[in-house]
Amino acid sequence: MIVVGELINASRKPIAAAIEARDAAAIARVAREQREAGADYIDVNAGTFVGQEAELLRWLVSTVQEAVDAPCCIDSPDPRAIEAALEVHRGTAMINSISWERSRFDALAPLLAGTDLKVVALCMGDDGMPETADQRLGIADRLVDGLLRNNVSAENIYVDPLVQPISTRSEFGAEFLRAVGEIMGRFDGVHTICGLSNVSYGLPERKLLNQTFAVMAVARGLDAVIVNPLDTRLMAQLVAAEALAGRDPFCMNYLKAYRAGRLGA
């Protein structure tokens, strides 16, 4: 399971304040906490700082990678901001995200072509958010094909079928889960990824819903997540789900997490 830690995002007030003040110690602390909690990638997002995104993403990448030995997930739709951040990035970054919106695809595909960069590929086209599993599959078909033709290898593609709130329509969770299963069955080597929190929008006990949905998605084949890794219960359930899904030979990772005290949340 690939875990992307989502906390260094300018839409969160303490992070916006830390970026504003160029408080490297605060950013480094959040990076370290996430890394220690099991994040494989540290997401960095400065999207609310209009006009300064490129400069700030560079600063975030440098600050994070001085604190932790992990790659970043560079979270921006702007190819210039991404390129600026990549100039200072060490190792192989993940780009969050491309989509099947024509202008976004055309702007980002050349930047990915022939590289080892990982990329989150949102199941969204110019017609807006998909609602059904079939709509997601239709976009995924074109998006994966487009990326492969642009010389992005299947193993570096992380399709995000896009979670929508079940409070809006009761079927949105089931349609998402069906899409995960179909995508994992259809495209050899391609991964699936998602953020969780949208699913519980407008409902109480959101953590319970997010944790439960993460496990359900793993049961359908999801192999990467963008989450708050400091949610210890969520992380414990992801470790358990991997073992139960047969993706943890001899339960070695589960037993290691147990011995490290990570399962008792």
Added chain:
Amino acid sequence: MIVVGELINASRKPIAAAIEARDAAAIARVAREQREAGADYIDVNAGTFVGQEAELLRWLVSTVQEAVDAPCCIDSPDPRAIEAALEVHRGTAMINSISWERSRFDALAPLLAGTDLKVVALCMGDDGMPETADQRLGIADRLVDGLLRNNVSAENIYVDPLVQPISTRSEFGAEFLRAVGEIMGRFDGVHTICGLSNVSYGLPERKLLNQTFAVMAVARGLDAVIVNPLDTRLMAQLVAAEALAGRDPFCMNYLKAYRAGRLGA
């Protein structure tokens, strides 16, 4: 989701003691606790009392149904014990269980034929426990067909694909989950059910594994469980999983559980 409360089982020491002493108050208390926690059926098992099973199952059914307004799940392989218990049972019982073992099937099928009884149908034949999804499906095919030909309606069949410990083989969880999905897709109207605790046998933090596996099975279509309903976290996750699977229109049941304080465990 159909929830069968598993606690009134003679293999548990306090229950064996209560049965031994004919302590109706103790049995009634465990029945009430499970019912209040959300059990739809109260399992009754006196299997360790060899030679007295029929008499004791009758007593358990009467005692439980004096305490709670719910049907029992009569847990025995012995048709005579089941018949004795059914004589005093009010409402429509569930029988736990028939299997594809020739002698067991032949003994129990006549008792079910043409009735409204629900029945747990174990995916086990004379060759022993199945290991793969395909073995489970092979047995399920014959078992469901045999029950239908014996005039048991599809809606009353609860196929149990049989959980085996992932500590024995890492693939056992995945094979079980695949079987659930295939069975739900293959037989119109037929349900799937399982007990959970075998999956975690031999591993630490068993509750975490059982809770997580229940959610994964719901994600693959499972619509009934045999569990400890006093595990509040498990029950909260089952309610959440149903809403996330699109089986709770307008999240009504989820919101009701929230208002009743059942989700905060």
